[in-house]
Amino acid sequence: MQGQVAKGDKMKSRARTMIGLMVLLASAGAPAQKAGDTAAGVRAADAAWLKVFSAQDLDKSVAFFDEQGSMLVPNIPIATGKKAVAKEIATSFAYGSVVWHLNKAGVSRSGDLGYTNGTYIFTVKDPTAKPAIDKGKYLTVWKKQPDGSWKVLFDMFSSDQPP
Amino acid sequence: MQGQVAKGDKMKSRARTMIGLMVLLASAGAPAQKAGDTAAGVRAADAAWLKVFSAQDLDKSVAFFDEQGSMLVPNIPIATGKKAVAKEIATSFAYGSVVWHLNKAGVSRSGDLGYTNGTYIFTVKDPTAKPAIDKGKYLTVWKKQPDGSWKVLFDMFSSDQPP
Numbered sequence: 230m231q232g233q234v235a236k237g238d239k240m241k242s243r244a245r246t247m248i249g250l251m252v253l254l255a256s257a258g259a260p261a262q263k264a265g266d267t268a269a270g271v272r273a274a275d276a277a278w279l280k281v282f283s284a285q286d287l288d289k290s291v292a293f294f295d296e297q298g299s300m301l302v303p304n305i306p307i308a309t310g311k312k313a314v315a316k317e318i319a320t321s322f323a324y325g326s327v328v329w330h331l332n333k334a335g336v337s338r339s340g341d342l343g344y345t346n347g348t349y350i351f352t353v354k355d356p357t358a359k360p361a362i363d364k365g366k367y368l369t370v371w372k373k374q375p376d377g378s379w380k381v382l383f384d385m386f387s388s389d390q391p392p
Numbered sequence: 393m394q395g396q397v398a399k400g401d402k403m404k405s406r407a408r409t410m411i412g413l414m415v416l417l418a419s420a421g422a423p424a425q426k427a428g429d430t431a432a433g434v435r436a437a438d439a440a441w442l443k444v445f446s447a448q449d450l451d452k453s454v455a456f457f458d459e460q461g462s463m464l465v466p467n468i469p470i471a472t473g474k475k476a477v478a479k480e481i482a483t484s485f486a487y488g489s490v491v492w493h494l495n496k497a498g499v500s501r502s503g504d505l506g507y508t509n510g511t512y513i514f515t516v517k518d519p520t521a522k523p524a525i526d527k528g529k530y531l532t533v534w535k536k537q538p539d540g541s542w543k544v545l546f547d548m549f550s551s552d553q554p555p
Contacts, residue, residue: 303550307529337500366470368548385531387466387550
């Protein structure tokens with residue numbers, strides 16, 4: 230993770246309060262669904278995934294991936310399959326915590342393929358680490374499974390901060 | 393762009409030969425389509441886009457984006473809309489040239505939403521630049537337009553190389 234660091238305790242404190250609020254909002258469950266929102270399924274999947282990911286539940290976080298699902302993490306090659314994905318998520322959990330905010334979502338007319346896109350804030354666990362916070366963007370492609378659940382085919386993110 | 397640099401003229405020469413071959417292959421047009429390949433449309437769109445992108449045709453490269461299409465470039469916020477996308481592509485063209493290789497492609501049953509995923513090699517224009525080459529991965533989400541053409545809703549890439 231790379232990024233500009235909020236300078237001073239005051240800014241750090243504000244950032245942590247904001248992240249705390251975002252975790253609380255995420256924990257409140259899936260956002261209210263608008264009538265006729267064809268992307269409601271992937272919005273709910275995105276929110277449910279955020280809930281277990283921000284709680285750092287490794288098994289439940291990996292379970293959101295399709296059997297052939299991939300994570301596309303900056304500075305390493307694509308990781309495909311649950312074993313490779315679990316390794317990347319465990320690395321992320323060891324390094325810090327993430328919350329994300331969905332911006333756009335869409336689903337095909339047939340309801341079997343969808344996407345979510347938004348922004349994230351990653352907070353490094355080590356309180357002396359610099360940078361302490363990274364902000365960036367994500368893009369997730371979702372595939373509906375035979376049981377009707379949505380699973381991640383591809384999940385990709387990158388920092389918005391200068392290198 | 394970040395990356396390990398091939399050390400020595402011999403390796404650089406090999407890398408340039410490989411890139412030359414890839415450009416030639418890309419210029420040969422869309423890959424042969426297998427019968428029953430439901431993702432043939434996005435495979436062809438990916439190949440056609442590569443052709444104009446590797447030729448550094450800015451207008452034709454931007455024309456592959458949906459009106460609401462976005463580029464998700466490392467170290468800057470998401471760029472949405474043709475004007476913002478054109479700026480990012482122009483920056484890329486000024487910096488160097490890219491070729492990519494499709495690995496996976498898929499389309500929804502309804503044929504209106506699809507994705508392509510693969511790897512890229514970016515070569516910096518300045519022959520004295522270090523690193524001279526970056527290798528990475530990409531993920532593109534495609535939306536079929538009313539006229540039947542496929543356009544880019546989201547295009548995202550990141551380096552595979554250590555920072």
